[in-house]
Amino acid sequence: MNQKEPVIVKVSGPLVVAENMHHCKMYEVVRVGEEGLVGEIIRLERGNAFIQVYEETAGIGPGEIVKPTGKTLSVELGPGLLETIYDGVQRPLKVLEEKSGHFLARGISADGLDHAKKWDFVPTVSKGDMVSEGDIIGTVQETSLIEHKIMVSVGIKNAKVESIEKGQHTVLDKIAVLVDENGTKHELTMHHYWPIRNPRKVLKKRVPEEPLRSGCRSIDMFFPITKGGAGCIPGPFGSGKTVTQQSLAKYCDAQVIVYIGCGERGNEMTEVLNEFPHLTDPNSGEPLMRRTVMIANTSNMPVAAREASVYTGITIAEYYRDMGYNVALLADSTSRWAEAMREISGRLEEMPGEEGYPAYLGSKTAEFYERAGAVNCLGSEGRQGSLTVVGAVSPPGGDLSEPVSQNTLRVTKTFWGLDAKLAYQRHFPAINWLKSYSLYLPNLDKYMKENVASDYWDVRGLGMSLLQQESKLEEIVKLVGPDALSVREKLILLVAKSIREDFLYQDSFNPEDAYTTNQKQYHMLKTILAIYNEGLKLVDREDFDFAKLEALPSIQKIAKVKELKMDESGKATAFEHVQSEIAKEIASL
Ligand SMILES: Nc1ncnc2c1ncn2[C@@H]1O[C@H](COP(=O)(O)OP(=O)(O)O)[C@@H](O)[C@H]1O
Ligand SMILES: [Mg+2]
Known part of the structure; x- marks a missing residue:
């Protein structure tokens, strides 16, 4: 039968x-x-x-x-991923639109990669060479920014190159034949499929020790993330999650960006889709899309595609990491992903956990963020790559005790807590400096000392401590009024205010202000702190008039500290000049 x-x-x-x-x-x-x-x-x-x-x-x-x-369920990996905007199951939106018009028809198949396009394949190994899984056998200039590495498929070991073909090939064309130790022949093409729910294989994970530079002063100086780190941006509606994710996508010093958008508002994804293709990379002047892959879940797309989209995105991100690139994956917002899981779990009639989310929310969240890391890539060439993962979380009402926030906090090591009150006061980025944290400070200790300044952490520590003292003093002021403060305390308030307004405040939409190098950040903060260090010498004098200190011309100038520039040679003459003026003027009081 x-x-x-x-x-x-x-x-x-x-x-x-x-x-x-x-x-x-x-x-x-x-x-x-x-x-x-x-x-x-x-x-x-x-x-x-x-x-x-x-x-x-x-x-x-x-x-x-x-x-x-x-x-x-797999993604197709190979040249042509960059510059593409996909749906949650790796169908290029452009192809979907061509096939079905604006109203998405159903059942459309679309390959993740263009199977007709020819790429110029340049071999890096020759006939007779021995290769193993992960080894690079050739390259393709995928975009002006990224050279795509063609690697030996996972599972092939100690194979001899029998033939390799330079020249114009589609991703389906045979480019090389390998014969492995058992005499088995393998025909290689430039594409392959990888199941999205399985992490790609690496040689080993390393301890991350280099910062992912974001150019955002609050992040880089106070709450840094490493290349290969995992971070989260929780915040209520309108507090700046999307703006922060997008400035990371624009400015951070990863070489490849994978941006997964699950819009909070109906038209938010459309804005991103319209805006991104027109942005240029501030570092290279090239269109930003040349280093970017986008996964878009517009609100009219089905919920299950949203569930899959984070895996589609992270698998593509791992693939570029395996080539030896520093990759950043930005997911906005992962709460929409968790809600998709909740909906499907509900339909499966599974036993619900907290707030109706499935009991496996925690393990799925952990598995996702654990795919971040600094790694030694598969292959015998000693390549290193990294995958940094940053997820936005949007807890209803900004209440972090809800399950998605809690499960995310458990597995991410950097926490940029966005604050509705700061956003309302238009203090941007609205990263709450008292609640946020980074557990990567020990990882970055050596790097910052060697690459920025030997007293880097002292400067950071003093800045942070003044901000914390400020919040305590503000409580006192609320209770007993400002007159009760000592001169020393007034000095703390003056300097902390300057750290907030002249250092932490940063306008993402002002091209002059949106990006600050680590070096400049350090010198800006150090210049502001000069007021504190010099002022301390006077605070114990009985006849000291605090109003006179506040009125000093050099202290007035601090408001423009972000406009100062580093010398071409990398020296900080302009900053040192203001610091010595501060010292001179305070000494003259
Ligand atoms: N770093 C920033 N610089 C300037 N404006 C900002 C910044 N962050 C947020 N904003 C302002 O706040 C608004 C809401 O931010 P958005 O990122 O859309 O919030 P969320 O994604 O958390 O809902 C933005 O449209 C912008 O006007
Ligand atoms: Mg948003």
Whole structure:
């Protein structure tokens, strides 16, 4: 007898249940219904498959057929990823639009990579060379910014290059033949597929020791993240999560950016999609998209695609990391991802955990952020790469005790807490300096001392301590008024105010102010702190008139400290000049 055909028995929003699916496996991709909607098996139970469908399921019903594909949900990796905007299951939006117009038709297949485009492949190994998994065998200039490395597929070991073909090839063309130690022949192309839920293989994870420079003074000086670190940006609606993620995408010194957008507002993703392709990279002057891959979940896209999108994004990010690049993955907002998980879990009728989120929210969140890291890449060349992951979290009402924030805080080491009150006061970035933290300070100790200044951490420590003292003094002022303060305390308030207004405040939309180097940040802060260090020499004098100190011309000048420039040679003459003026004027009092 013929085996019975798989058919749909139930449809519940993005979840479809089909029977006669005994021969299928978990995470297998299936085509659902007459239209062949893309779906993935997320539970198997006595021949019934529970399928999350990445397309709108309205109109699909019981009795319609389901076709297994035998493949797990994978991304296609190879040249042509950069500059592309994808949906959550790696279909290029441009191709979808060409095939179906503005209203997304269903069941459309679209390859992740352009299979017709020819790339100029330049071999870096020759016939007779020995290679193993992860080794680079050639390159393709993917964009003006990024050279794509073609690597030997995972699983191939000690293979001899039998042939390798320079020249114009599509990603499907055979570019090399390898013969491994067992005599098995492997024909290599420039593309391959990788299952998105499995981390890509690396030789080993290293302790991250270099900063990811963001150019944002609050971040780099006070709450830094490493290349290979994991960070989160929680904050209520309108506090600046998206602006922060986008400035990271524009300015941070990763070589490749993967930006996953799950918009909070309906039109937010559209804004990003319209704006990004027109931005230029401030470092190279090239269009920013040449180092960027975007995954877009607009609000009209189905919830299951959102669930998959973070895995699609991080797998692409890992792939560039494996080439030896520093990659940054920015996900905005991961709360939308968690909500997608919650919806699907609800439809599966799983036992709900806190606030209806599935009990595995914590482990899924951890697995995601654990894919960040500084690594020794697979391959014998000793390449190093890194993947930094920063996720925005949008807790309802800004209350961090909710499950998504809590689970994210548990696994990320940098916390940039955005504050509604600061945003309301238009203090940007609205990163609360009292609540935020970075656990990467010990990792960066050596790097900052060697590359910026030997007293870097003293300067940072004093700045932070004055901000903390300020908040305590403000409490006192609230209770007993400002007259009760000593001169020393007044000095602390004066300098802390300057740190807030002249150092922390930074306008992301002003090209002059949006990016500050580590060196300049250090000298700015040190110049502001000169007021404190010099002022301290006077505070114990009985006849000291604080108003006179405040009125000194050099102290007035501090408001313009961000306009000072470092010398071409890297010296800080302009800053040192203001510091010595401060010292002279205070001494003359
Ligand atoms: N660093 C910044 N510099 C200047 N303006 C900012 C900055 N961060 C946020 N803003 C302002 O706050 C608004 C809301 O920020 P947004 O990132 O969209 O909030 P969220 O994503 O948290 O809802 C922005 O449109 C902008 O006007
Ligand atoms: Mg936002």
